[in-house]
Amino acid sequence: MPEKCKLVTLIQTLNIKNKMKKTILAIAVLVGVSTANLSIAADKVKENNASIELVSGAELKFKLSLENVKERSSLVIKDYTGQIVYSTSIPKSENYTKIFDLSNLADGNYSFIINNGSEISTKPFAISTETKRQVTAVIK
Known part of the structure; x- marks a missing residue:
């Protein structure tokens, strides 16, 4: 057993x-x-269909170009803390272009975030103010 x-x-x-x-x-x-x-x-x-181009550095204008935008797409601009400073929905189109005037934003790091439902694309950018000092001679 x-x-x-x-x-x-x-x-x-x-x-x-x-x-x-x-x-x-x-x-x-x-x-x-x-x-x-x-x-x-x-x-x-x-993967990113978004391209962001600087149109004019002096005026803080950015050109956002997107290809093959799907329905229910959205665009958000966030600051470095994650705070949303701008938000909009993007209409469905093959080529979407918009110029953003970012002169009202403070110096810092930001991101364009494009969400088309299945993909999220992030494009970081920074705004910094440069002070230019100049010396000129005074003639008397």
């Missing part, structure tokens, strides 16, 4: 080990698939 119990125990142990191996393998596959999905999602965030 003890021999039979040992054999049953051994078979049960092997069954448990096989189940554990299958479970570990399933978890490894799930983690691999999840990681692949995350990297694809990260690529979507990095």
Whole structure:
């Protein structure tokens, strides 16, 4: 009887080990698939149809150009703290262009954030005021 119990125990142990191996393998596959999905999602965030061009540095005007804008797209400008300083919806179009006058914004770091429902594109920019000092001779 003890021999039979040992054999049953051994078979049960092997069954448990096989189940554990299958479970570990399933978890490894799930983690691999999840990681692949995350990297694809990260690529979507990095992919960017938005191009932001500086139109005039002196006047703080930025030109935002977007291609293939989908329905329910939005544009947000946030400051470095994440505070929204501007928000609007963007109409569906193949080419969208808008000039932004950012002269009323204080010096600091900002971001244009474009969300088209499936992708989020971020374009950071900075505003800094430079003081130019000049010396001129006074003729008497």
